[in-house]
Amino acid sequence: MAIGEAGPGSLRHASRLERLEDTMRTRLGRECVYVPSCRFGLYVALRHWCPPGGRVLMSPVDDDVIFFVVLAAGLRPVQAPLNPFDATIDVDAVPDEVWGSVSAVLTTNLYGNPDPAPRLRHTCDALGIPLFEDGAHAIGSRIGDRPVGAWGEASAFSLSKHVGAKAGGMLALADPGLREAVEKTRAGLLAPGSTVSELAFAVRPFAEAAVRGLRLRRAAWAAVRLLGLADRDDIRMPLRPQELARAARRAPGLDAHDPWVRVDMHDYRLESGPLRLGRVERRLGRLDEVLDACRAGTELLLGTPWARPRGAYGTQPLFRVPLFVADRDAAIAALARRGIVVGYLYDPPLDDYAGAEFTDPSPAPEAARWFARHALPVDPLRARTVVEVLERSGARPADVPDALCGSGPTAGGLG
Numbered sequence: 001m002a003i004g005e006a007g008p009g010s011l012r013h014a015s016r017l018e019r020l021e022d023t024m025r026t027r028l029g030r031e032c033v034y035v036p037s038c039r040f041g042l043y044v045a046l047r048h049w050c051p052p053g054g055r056v057l058m059s060p061v062d063d064d065v066i067f068f069v070v071l072a073a074g075l076r077p078v079q080a081p082l083n084p085f086d087a088t089i090d091v092d093a094v095p096d097e098v099w100g101s102v103s104a105v106l107t108t109n110l111y112g113n114p115d116p117a118p119r120l121r122h123t124c125d126a127l128g129i130p131l132f133e134d135g136a137h138a139i140g141s142r143i144g145d146r147p148v149g150a151w152g153e154a155s156a157f158s159l160s161k162h163v164g165a166k167a168g169g170m171l172a173l174a175d176p177g178l179r180e181a182v183e184k185t186r187a188g189l190l191a192p193g194s195t196v197s198e199l200a201f202a203v204r205p206f207a208e209a210a211v212r213g214l215r216l217r218r219a220a221w222a223a224v225r226l227l228g229l230a231d232r233d234d235i236r237m238p239l240r241p242q243e244l245a246r247a248a249r250r251a252p253g254l255d256a257h258d259p260w261v262r263v264d265m266h267d268y269r270l271e272s273g274p275l276r277l278g279r280v281e282r283r284l285g286r287l288d289e290v291l292d293a294c295r296a297g298t299e300l301l302l303g304t305p306w307a308r309p310r311g312a313y314g315t316q317p318l319f320r321v322p323l324f325v326a327d328r329d330a331a332i333a334a335l336a337r338r339g340i341v342v343g344y345l346y347d348p349p350l351d352d353y354a355g356a357e358f359t360d361p362s363p364a365p366e367a368a369r370w371f372a373r374h375a376l377p378v379d380p381l382r383a384r385t386v387v388e389v390l391e392r393s394g395a396r397p398a399d400v401p402d403a404l405c406g407s408g409p410t411a412g413g414l415g
Helices: 008-028 038-047 064-072 117-127 174-191 195-213 217-226 242-249 254-261 275-285 287-302 328-337 348-353 366-374 380-393
Strands: 031-035 057-060 076-079 103-108 131-134 154-158 167-175 321-324 375-377
Touching: 008 031, 008 167, 008 275, 031 038, 031 064, 031 174, 038 064, 038 154, 038 167, 038 174, 038 254, 057 064, 057 242, 064 103, 064 131, 064 242, 064 254, 064 348, 103 117, 117 131, 117 287, 154 348, 167 174, 287 321, 287 380, 321 380, 328 375, 328 380, 366 375
Parallel strands: 057 076, 057 103, 103 131, 131 154
Antiparallel strands: 031 167, 154 167, 321 375
């Protein structure tokens, strides 16, 4: 076969990518470009729109990986004040001087609760800066008559969360004319895939199923830690400030920041092969069933004493439902005894975690601290069991400090 000639394998690969992109294009009404992960897609977007040295307003209750993606792009994270009950950006609490200093806004849509995108869109337009949407948890969430992901210049989605493919992502673009440029940026950042990585990906679900079936989760996790294969021993990964400062001097660039950006997903920038794409396609085809089940579980959980009032957009198919308990560690332990693992905790907030050397702190940090300390994010697909466990364990709802009592769900409110 001549160099540059497309063989049957490459044609099938391109056809599958096109089908995946078409599926998301139909959902979002926007041009979509497949990427190996949400974090990779966000990095591509930040590099395309934001010259190094800019400042990005973001949520302090977010995955530390996304924080390091912003740093890797050569940008300064600026932590926003939050609504205490759903961790959405509190637009009114952002001081004018902060608005005047930022060059972009990055939403989180934590657990699927929509950030106030219409107001953020209006503010960004007035300031002439881009809005980016992290839709990793929010592939089925909507804001009025538009989905999350249809408000910013670019939005990134994970196909590992609701879709459950454990691989893949999508970058949606407001301007379809930018597709070629974004594809070029993507191609320059991808790492080549390999047969070994594809086979490892293929056997992983069977290994995980065996661990679950034999009830060896704790033993398996202990073995991972013993072998030094665990990326983190706590909720947040080790910051390693001296190494991070050296990496910052080489920004923008993923290579220097790879030890932080790859945590929990070492193949985040690996080109997807046929096994990955096949699983993504199969899982994406069942997404609506999953979203319906998540919406039903969310509705049940929002009616419990540990939930806060839902917001203006009705019940969303949340990826995780944040309940608020007085003793979260005890609740986590009680759930673990029933085989329910609580993950996606983001405590402490990023400004407390990273310090002023690496980020501008929130001007009103208490709401984020309360949320990070008390939020118990539970899987809506296990809603009935969660309610049963919390009731039997005597879990008490968390008390809301007087200083936060005037706060409540805004346009991006809970549920």
